[in-house]
Amino acid sequence: MIQIDHVTRRFGRAVAVDDVSLKVDSGESVALWGANGAGKTTLIRCVLGLLRRRGRITIGGHEVRRRGKAARMLVGYVPQELGFYDELRAEEAIRFFARLKGLRRVEGAEELARVGLEGHGRKRIRELSGGMKQRLALAVALLGDPPVLILDEVTASLDAVGREEFVGLLEGLSGAGRTLLFASHRVDEVSALADRVVMLDKGRVAEVLAGGAFVARMRGGAVLHVHIPAEHRDRAMRALRESGFDPRLNGVGLLVPVAHDQKAGPLQALAQSGAPFSDFEVLSPGRAARGKTRNSEATS
Amino acid sequence: MKAAAYPVPALRAPSAVSNTLTIAGRELRDAVRSRWFVLYTLAFAALGLGVSFVSAAGSGGTGLSGFGRTTAGLINLTLLFVPLMALTAGAGSIASDRERGMLAYVFAQPTSPVETLLGKYLGLGAALAACLALGLGACAGALAARGLRTDPSSILWLAGLSVLLAMGMLSVGLLISALARRTSVAVGTAIFVWLALVFVSDLALMAGAVALRLRIEDLFAIALLNPLQVFKMWSLHAADASLDVLGPAGLYASEEFGARLHPIFGASLAAWIVAPLTLAALALSRRSPL
Numbered sequence: 001m002i003q004i005d006h007v008t009r010r011f012g013r014a015v016a017v018d019d020v021s022l023k024v025d026s027g028e029s030v031a032l033w034g035a036n037g038a039g040k041t042t043l044i045r046c047v048l049g050l051l052r053r054r055g056r057i058t059i060g061g062h063e064v065r066r067r068g069k070a071a072r073m074l075v076g077y078v079p080q081e082l083g084f085y086d087e088l089r090a091e092e093a094i095r096f097f098a099r100l101k102g103l104r105r106v107e108g109a110e111e112l113a114r115v116g117l118e119g120h121g122r123k124r125i126r127e128l129s130g131g132m133k134q135r136l137a138l139a140v141a142l143l144g145d146p147p148v149l150i151l152d153e154v155t156a157s158l159d160a161v162g163r164e165e166f167v168g169l170l171e172g173l174s175g176a177g178r179t180l181l182f183a184s185h186r187v188d189e190v191s192a193l194a195d196r197v198v199m200l201d202k203g204r205v206a207e208v209l210a211g212g213a214f215v216a217r218m219r220g221g222a223v224l225h226v227h228i229p230a231e232h233r234d235r236a237m238r239a240l241r242e243s244g245f246d247p248r249l250n251g252v253g254l255l256v257p258v259a260h261d262q263k264a265g266p267l268q269a270l271a272q273s274g275a276p277f278s279d280f281e282v283l284s285p286g287r288a289a290r291g292k293t294r295n296s297e298a299t300s
Numbered sequence: 301m302k303a304a305a306y307p308v309p310a311l312r313a314p315s316a317v318s319n320t321l322t323i324a325g326r327e328l329r330d331a332v333r334s335r336w337f338v339l340y341t342l343a344f345a346a347l348g349l350g351v352s353f354v355s356a357a358g359s360g361g362t363g364l365s366g367f368g369r370t371t372a373g374l375i376n377l378t379l380l381f382v383p384l385m386a387l388t389a390g391a392g393s394i395a396s397d398r399e400r401g402m403l404a405y406v407f408a409q410p411t412s413p414v415e416t417l418l419g420k421y422l423g424l425g426a427a428l429a430a431c432l433a434l435g436l437g438a439c440a441g442a443l444a445a446r447g448l449r450t451d452p453s454s455i456l457w458l459a460g461l462s463v464l465l466a467m468g469m470l471s472v473g474l475l476i477s478a479l480a481r482r483t484s485v486a487v488g489t490a491i492f493v494w495l496a497l498v499f500v501s502d503l504a505l506m507a508g509a510v511a512l513r514l515r516i517e518d519l520f521a522i523a524l525l526n527p528l529q530v531f532k533m534w535s536l537h538a539a540d541a542s543l544d545v546l547g548p549a550g551l552y553a554s555e556e557f558g559a560r561l562h563p564i565f566g567a568s569l570a571a572w573i574v575a576p577l578t579l580a581a582l583a584l585s586r587r588s589p590l
Contacts, residue, residue: 096322
């Protein structure tokens with residue numbers, strides 16, 4: 001359904017996507033996995049025809065550069081965060097994008113109900129929460145029942161509950177036989193949705209794993225114990241969650257489960273957020289679990 | 301691999317005309333709902349009424365008919381107001397969509413950059429035309445209500461030429477917007493262009509004429525490059541005024557070109573509509589919408 005052949009995209013001297021080739025079969029769900037800057041979003045934007053690039057990309061046999069409109073007719077796209085026109089009502093947004101997809105008779109209320117937004121059609125976009133806006137973007141993506149969904153870190157800005165609900169919606173859509181290409185750096189999301197995981201590193205395909213193999217590898221990862229002053233722990237927790245990690249409070253710091261090849265990820269996220277840390281150690285998952293038990297006992 | 305392949309819907313991509321009209325409709329609705337449209341319309345109508353009454357009082361009861369103080373006053377008001385309105389409306393349009401991620405999102409739909417640009421142009425153009433029609437209509441209505449002589453053809457000429465000027469300036473505003481990464485930069489550039497066209501170009505032309513001893517035909521040719529000058533000359537010409545009120549260049553134009561001035565002025569304003577819009581289309585098609 002999606003064929004990517006030797007795609008390269010540069011930003012000045014930096015190579016964001018470097019000679020990537022990838023085939024996504026009809027009905028398959030493929031995750032693009034990698035750290036920030038690995039090239040996931042750039043590759044997705046190339047697939048949508050939003051960025052000029054070297055190489056060839058087709059969707060449903062339509063070359064994205066030459067037959068972009070026909071190719072995008074097959075695609076529903078949900079970006080990481082969307083600044084819809086604030087004054088527009090949810091139903092108006094549905095009608096506007098439906099017309100752009102060539103659909104004349106669309107019931108806004110029905111389309112919104114599909115993603116759990118029943119009763120919100122008259123609300124202006126600025127009145128919707130972040131999670132509701134993402135659902136609205138999903139409703140727009142589903143207009144015309146496109147066979148392909150392309151999602152770019154769609155849960156990154158959602159809280160834990162919103163994320164769980166959104167992934168649940170996506171599981172249903174993927175299970176119905178749609179082709180899914182999505183970028184994520186959340187293990188739980190990839191585990192739930194992906195048949196295949198394409199690991200990107202510095203714009204290149206480093207490895208391609210089956211969904212099961214990915215989960216097994218992630219479980220065999222390590223746990224980082226980062227020592228953080230008490231007054232900075234909330235900020236550190238937020239920064240880590242926003243970067244796709246799942247930290248837990250523990251004694252003098254945080255425990256952060258990480259893949260075996262991404263141990264520097266949490267430290268980078270903390271450094272970027274400005275949350276100070278004084279020390280860290282790498283624990284095996286078993287040792288971290290034992291430590292957690294001891295701490296729980298000590299607390300109780 | 302999971303369930304059987306999802307059926308491909310039997311839909312055809314919407315036509316360029318359909319997409320353009322869809323985007324134009326949304327742009328027009330947004331503009332009409334927005335504060336800028338209401339403020340510009342009220343300000344233009346209020347200033348127009350003020351200029352009309354002050355001019356009419358000074359001219360002994362002549363309204364908008366032929367060339368008189370009222371017509372001259374409204375031409376000067378339009379010269380200042382309309383370019384500012386159209387340039388800033390155009391400049392804010394694409395750049396703000398780019399900033400909030402909406403431009404990339406629209407481009408990710410089955411539409412093209414040219415359709416988006418044309419839709420925005422038509423929608424904003426319709427909003428500007430409505431604003432001018434309301435403003436000038438209020439002036440004409442108020443003058444007529446006071447029993448001042450108002451010729452419908454004069455108001456129609458002025459309204460038509462004002463819309464043409466607005467469309468040219470909107471085209472320049474959209475080009476600025478297509479090239480700018482940030483709304484603030486786009487609007488700032490638009491205001492700079494407005495200042496250059498309204499004030500600096502006149503001063504530069506005068507200075508150039510003296511310093512370079514420009515010939516009268518060169519002065520007229522240079523004046524044709526400024527859409528505001530073209531609007532001024534064309535409005536006077538349409539009001540049956542002699543262009544010698546503009547000095548030697550106007551006199552030269554009247555004598556040399558006579559009735560051919562209408563197509564000359566028309567071609568100049570048309571070029572100000574088509575050229576920036578074409579460049580904006582190229583910029584949008586080649587540059588990333590992000």
